[in-house]
Amino acid sequence: MIELGELEKNHAEFEKRNVRVVAASVDEQEMARQTQQEFPHLVVVSDSEGKLIKAAEVVHPGAGPKGEDIAAPTTFFIDRQGTVRSLFRPRLVVTRLSAKDVLKAVDEMLAD
Amino acid sequence: MNESKQPPSPPPRYSGRTFLFLGLLLVIAGPVIYTVQVQNKSLMAPWYVPILATLGALSMGWSLVQRRTIWRWGTAGLASLFAAFVWLMMLVGMATPPYQGPVTVGHAFPSFETRLASGEAFQQGDLKGDKNTVLVFYRGHW
Numbered sequence: 001m002i003e004l005g006e007l008e009k010n011h012a013e014f015e016k017r018n019v020r021v022v023a024a025s026v027d028e029q030e031m032a033r034q035t036q037q038e039f040p041h042l043v044v045v046s047d048s049e050g051k052l053i054k055a056a057e058v059v060h061p062g063a064g065p066k067g068e069d070i071a072a073p074t075t076f077f078i079d080r081q082g083t084v085r086s087l088f089r090p091r092l093v094v095t096r097l098s099a100k101d102v103l104k105a106v107d108e109m110l111a112d
Numbered sequence: 113m114n115e116s117k118q119p120p121s122p123p124p125r126y127s128g129r130t131f132l133f134l135g136l137l138l139v140i141a142g143p144v145i146y147t148v149q150v151q152n153k154s155l156m157a158p159w160y161v162p163i164l165a166t167l168g169a170l171s172m173g174w175s176l177v178q179r180r181t182i183w184r185w186g187t188a189g190l191a192s193l194f195a196a197f198v199w200l201m202m203l204v205g206m207a208t209p210p211y212q213g214p215v216t217v218g219h220a221f222p223s224f225e226t227r228l229a230s231g232e233a234f235q236q237g238d239l240k241g242d243k244n245t246v247l248v249f250y251r252g253h254w
Contacts, residue, residue, distance in 0.1 A: 002153045004250060019244045024226075025252045032229035035253055044229040052234075055224035057213025058249045071249035072208050078247060082220050082240040089211040092202065093251070096155040102246060109244065 003073075004039050006099040011041035013099075019106055026050055026070055047071075063093075075102065077109050085109040128178025131171045132187065138168030139191050142198070162202050165195035221247075 007014070007021050014021055024045035027035065032046030045052060053059050053071045060072035075088045075097055086105055088097055097105070142161035149158065172188040214222050225235045239245055 001250070001253070002150070002155055003248065006153060007246075007248065014246070017244070018242070019246055021246045021248060023248045023250055025250050027252050029227070029229065029231065031253045036229040043234075045226055045234055046229045047226045049226070052224045052226040053249065055222045056215055056249070058211070060209065060251075064252070070251050072211075073251060074211060074249045076215060076221065076245075076247040078221055078239050078245040080241060080244055082236065084215055084217055084219060084221050086217055087211065087215060089208060090157075091208065092157050092206045093208055094155065094206055095157045098155065106244065106246060 001035075003096040004035070004042060007102065008039040008041055010099040010103065013103055014041075014106070017103075017106055017110060024052055024071065026053060026064075026068075075105075077105055079109060085112070128175035128184075131175035131178070132184060135168040135171030135173075135175065135191060136187065138164045138171060139194060141168075157202075159202065162195060162198040165191070165198050169195045 004023050007023070011021070020043055021041070022043045022045060023035070023039070024047050025032070025035075026047050028048045029046045032044050032048075036042070036044040047053055050059070050069065053069075056074070056076070058071050058074045059069050061069050063072070064070040073090055073093065073096060076084055077086045079085055086109065088105070090096055142158070142164040145164075146158045146161055149156070169188065169191040172184070172191045176184040176188045221236060221239055223236045225233065228234050239247075
């Protein structure tokens with residue numbers, strides 16, 4: 001959640017670049033709504049049936065606190081035509097891209 | 113009167129206690145620094161934790177070489193177990209599986225249908241439009 005907090009904090013930088021940040025997890029709607037309230041500038045997805053994580057194949061089998069399947073942390077950079085321009089998967093579950101890293105990747109995407 | 117020259121006192125036998133405490137400090141430093149790192153909202157890989165734990169265990173091992181006591185066996189042993197555990201976590205336990213999915217750079221994001229927190233539908237078509245998207249998958253609210 002630190003990662004989402006950092007992205008929310010930098011929302012003005014994303015808006016300047018005409019980028020929306022979509023945050024997706026398998027949280028149920030109630031939990032996702034709380035997250036949305038906490039981070040109003042992000043677009044929070046409640047992928048409770050796992051359809052999105054299965055389509056992107058970012059499933060981390062059994063990695064949830066109750067042994068359920070959850071999303072493995074992954075970040076995709078998608079342009080306005082819906083084309084994927086880059087993707088990032090951290091090596092360890094405790095590491096993430098900083099907001100600065102994300103903005104740098106966005107700038108690289110927009111430069112092309 | 114002959115002044116008998118005192119033989120120089122033998123150098124104090126170095127007990128290695130310094131290495132014991134240094135080792136303890138090094139082992140504890142890793143988790144302490146990590147706590148500070150997280151409080152500063154930095155999410156970089158904390159490789160210093162296993163490295164400091166290993167140096168700490170080695171330092172304690174050296175103090176054991178100086179003087180073998182039960183305490184030193186115990187603490188050096190625990191420090192070594194801790195260092196081994198942290199290395200295992202960093203290399204295996206906390207590793208994410210490499211991405212091998214269908215999403216490829218240069219191609220459209222795969223077709224999908226899901227919901228937003230607000231309950232509205234969200235699908236592949238919504239990725240096209242007037243904005244670029246950063247799509248972040250996170251592990252969940254827990």
